[in-house]
Amino acid sequence: MKILCSVCKSNKIFFKINYNSNSKLFLNTKIYNCKICSSSFAYPVPDQDNLKRYYETQSETSIGQENAGLINKSFAYMLAKTRAKFIENNTNLKKIKSLKILEVGPGYGHLAEIIMKSFAITDYSVVEYDKKCFKKLKKIGTNVFDDINKIKKYNKYNLIIISHVLEHIANPISFLLKLKNNFLKENSFIFIDVPCEDWKYKAYVDPHLIFLNKYSFSYINKIIKTNLIKISYFGENINTINDNETNFYLRQYKKIILIFQILLNIFKKNKGNYNSIQYSLKTIFKADEESNSKSRWIRLVLKNGYN
Ligand SMILES: [Zn+2]
Numbered sequence: 001m002k003i004l005c006s007v008c009k010s011n012k013i014f015f016k017i018n019y020n021s022n023s024k025l026f027l028n029t030k031i032y033n034c035k036i037c038s039s040s041f042a043y044p045v046p047d048q049d050n051l052k053r054y055y056e057t058q059s060e061t062s063i064g065q066e067n068a069g070l071i072n073k074s075f076a077y078m079l080a081k082t083r084a085k086f087i088e089n090n091t092n093l094k095k096i097k098s099l100k101i102l103e104v105g106p107g108y109g110h111l112a113e114i115i116m117k118s119f120a121i122t123d124y125s126v127v128e129y130d131k132k133c134f135k136k137l138k139k140i141g142t143n144v145f146d147d148i149n150k151i152k153k154y155n156k157y158n159l160i161i162i163s164h165v166l167e168h169i170a171n172p173i174s175f176l177l178k179l180k181n182n183f184l185k186e187n188s189f190i191f192i193d194v195p196c197e198d199w200k201y202k203a204y205v206d207p208h209l210i211f212l213n214k215y216s217f218s219y220i221n222k223i224i225k226t227n228l229i230k231i232s233y234f235g236e237n238i239n240t241i242n243d244n245e246t247n248f249y250l251r252q253y254k255k256i257i258l259i260f261q262i263l264l265n266i267f268k269k270n271k272g273n274y275n276s277i278q279y280s281l282k283t284i285f286k287a288d289e290e291s292n293s294k295s296r297w298i299r300l301v302l303k304n305g306y307n
Contacts (some may be wrong), residue, residue, distance in 0.1 A: 005034035006041035008212050016040060017199070021206035025054055031199050031211070037219040039165060040199060040211035044133060045170045054207060055129070062107030062130050066195055071258070071275065080110035080276035082234070082288040083163060083193055083299065090230040090301040091189045093159055098122040102157040102183055105129075105150070105165035109137045116141060125151065129192055148178075156185040163193040167208045176224050187305040190226065192217075196233060196298045201241045217300055226302040235286050235296030257284060 005013055012035040019029035025046045031042045064076025087271035088094055100123040106112050112124055125143040128134065137144045146150055160179050165187065169175045176190070184190065197211045205211075214231055221228040265271065271279040282288060285296070 003032060003043050004030075004038070004113070005037060005039060006043070007030070007039040007172055007212075007216060008034060008037040008223065010034055010036035010267060012036050017272065018200075019206070020202075020204055021178065022043070022204060023054060023206055025050055026206050031205075037216050038213055039216040039219075040197065041170075042209045043203075045209050063135055064108050064110055065132065067109075067134065071281075074277040075281050076108070076110040077114070077288060078274060081273060081278070083111055083191070084114045084256050085288065086230075086232075086299050087115070087159070087161075087189075087191050087244045087301070091159070091191075093119060093189065095159060096120065100155075100157045100185075101125070101157065101159045101161065102127070102151070102179075103142075103161040103163070104179070105163070105168075106137060106142070106161075108133050111161065111163060112137070112142050113140045123157075124155070125155075127151070143245075151183065153182050155183065156188075157183055158185055158188045159242045160184055160188075160190045162190065162222065164195070166192060166194050167198075167210055167212070170209045172210060172220065173223055173231070179223060180226065184304045187303065188304040191300070192302070193297055194297045196238055196294050196296060198238075198243075201238055202243050213294055214298060214300065217298065221302060224302075226304060227306055229301040229303050231298065231300035232290045233293065233295035233297070234288065234290060234299055236293065238294045238296060241296060254284075 002011060003013055004011055011128055013032045016031045016033050016218050019026045019031055019042055029042050029044060031040055064073045093099060099119050099121050101121060103112055103126045106126040106128055112126060116124055125145060127139055127145045127148045128137060129146060134144055150175055160183060194212055198208065198215055199205045199211050217231055218228065258280060261277055261283055265276045265279045274282060
């Protein structure tokens with residue numbers, strides 16, 4: 001059986017490593033790299049039913065739930081604020097008076113909450129499969145859909161947000177084309193945030209199915225015929241990240257650094273709209289520091305049209 005790249009469908013692919021997971025579902029899965037578009041991808045991937053069951057058995061798939069604790073929630077809000085800033089800086093959406101936004105996979109809606117406070121929104125719709133998130137999503141005022149096919153096709157949006165979703169999609173091109181063709185207005189934007197090649201530094205990568213870098217997106221942009229307005233790496237360089245959470249001493253070390261940073265930042269003026277904990281986390285994770293070398297996150301804005 002011929003294996004093709006999940007992103008560009010080329011057959012110029014090379015085996016990299018076995019897929020590291022605790023789940024039996026990924027027992028025979030391997031990670032391959034594509035010479036054409038530079039993406040990496042998991043193959044074979046579990047079928048839809050098995051994946052759905054896998055997600056349902058995970059205790060927590062969305063970050064920052066109500067009882068997650070102060071640090072986890074602060075982390076979620078801090079990231080949301082850096083993402084909202086990126087959207088503001090790279091689109092003209094602040095100038096539009098009645099914005100319609102569609103977010104796919106909002107989790108508990110941290111980004112939705114921040115954006116609804118700082119932009120003039122008339123409709124913030126979300127598609128979320130994790131039912132645990134619905135109550136919070138409704139509370140902050142979003143229109144919740146549990147299935148993308150339930151949104152009417154003439155309902156089009158000024159901005160589609162896909163934050164930490166694309167890496168879970170086995171066929172990203174058809175996913176993006178469907179969103180663009182059915183739900184995006186002319187001269188409107190898609191914001192994407194994904195981890196950059198996290199198979200290189202994570203102990204376990206499940207359930208991520210594709211692993212992208214900047215070059216992958218220049219390829220994706222061409223295939224789906226959008227205009228790449230801005231793309232940047234953010235966060236720590238991936239060569240310096242050690243996310244092996246089984247290392248007890250490393251975890252303790254990180255906690256001490258965080259407490260030290262918080263103490264340092266309590267009296268610091270000019271923290272923008274971040275509180276002391278958020279500001280400290282932002283500093284440690286370099287969450288709003290742009291970089292030219294591969295870093296923890298890739299953020300980009302695509303535009304539908306050239307005007
Ligand atoms: Zn490829």
